[in-house]
Amino acid sequence: MNYFFGEEDGKDGRNKKVRYNRYQLLRVTPRTMIQVDDVLSLRDDYDGLMYWTQPAKNRSADILVPPNFVRDVKEFMHMRGLEFVVLFKDIQKAIAQQNPRMTRDQRIELRNTKGHEMTFKRYHRYLDMLKYLEFLSTKYPELVDMITIGKSSLGLPLKVIKISTGLRTQKGDIKPAVWIDGGMHAREWISPAVVMYTIKQLVENFNVNKKIVEGADWYILPVANPDGYEYTHTIDRLWRKTRSNHESDEAARTISSYLFGQPCRGVDMNRNWNFHWGETGASDDPCQETYAGPRPFSEPEARAISDFIMDRKDRIKLYLTMHAYSQMWLVPWGYTNKKSKDFEDLLNMGRKAVEALSRVSGTQYKLGHSTQLLYPASGGSDDWAKGAAGIKYAYTVELRDDGTYGFLLPASEIMPTGRETFAAIKAIAKAIVCKN
Ligand SMILES: [Zn+2]
Missing domain, CATH: 3.30.70.340 (Metallocarboxypeptidase-like)
Incomplete structure (x- = not known):
């Protein structure tokens, strides 16, 4: 194994x-x-x-x-x-x-001309992303708030950007909200990049996207697993899990984890959610890539997101979690072959998203039931969002590509992937939260 x-x-x-x-x-x-x-x-x-x-x-x-x-x-x-x-x-x-390198001079020039180093022409480190978010919150204080929702296992802050023009609509009703997260799986670099691109569009391109920004509050977490993400930049490009250490945890002890003299680290954050946790398609072996963790929400990152969403569950009408790769728009459930009662509703909304996406540059996405397009996997965040938090429209999106580069998608594809994905997000958000 x-x-x-x-x-x-x-x-x-x-x-x-x-x-x-x-x-x-x-x-x-x-x-x-x-x-x-x-x-x-x-x-x-x-x-x-x-x-x-x-x-x-x-x-x-x-x-x-x-x-x-x-x-x-x-x-x-x-x-x-x-x-x-x-x-x-x-x-x-x-x-x-x-990932093309950036010289020191290029960095300095960017800082001097733009005020930040975010380019969308390369995959950035976590700190660069946080600095860009801070830049936005300073430049657009009336639109942007930064919320630290918790810390990773290794102590990195989990930063959600809130984009909002105010809690209530002009009529006085409380607005719906949208949640987007990226980077749950460390090696899927295109995911945080696309989520950052989405943030840029909503904030810096506000005038063009006014309708969806004014129609809802947006809560966006670009890097849900910063420990793992940084680890893929510094040590192992192909790492998938978190970097937690459950060595002292009885439930995490298996013979295999000691075979190589040290326990295996990390949990598959997309198997760690407390809804049908630890069933099919999740491993109880800490050394496996799909290790579900010693218990549901053993990972502070997943726990922090769930607490945050639970506090706002009645307002959040759309849950999107960005993964890679395969070009698929996946509809729950992921834990079972059975479809949810409102499966057709989710399929119809999903269709709006993938159609808008393909109109941008012709990229084709498969749309359908998770277990049919992939395989059953329990403990996923979209199942939890729908099943536990009660958010009707919950999707997992598998971004570019269809396998030419897989996880090693060249940085030159960040912009085109960002553009088409944002078109999809815009279309589905319009349909779900900006009906009036
Ligand atoms: Zn993934």
């Missing part, structure tokens, strides 16, 4: 950067259920295979294979008659090329 991925670099034992030299990304498309099982069985035979997407019948799975297993894995696929292509021969090269 996968206890760790990649190879550690450096000698001093601290801040070792994980490298993926000559790791190959294979795309395999099983055509029968037996072939699906074949693809899944690979992970039991080869340590360190990383499934970027999960296999299903007639739907491809992208699997990252360490160099020492590449030959065997390909041979196995040939033997079983599995169709596959090599997407990347050396994933480390894609990692190295994904």
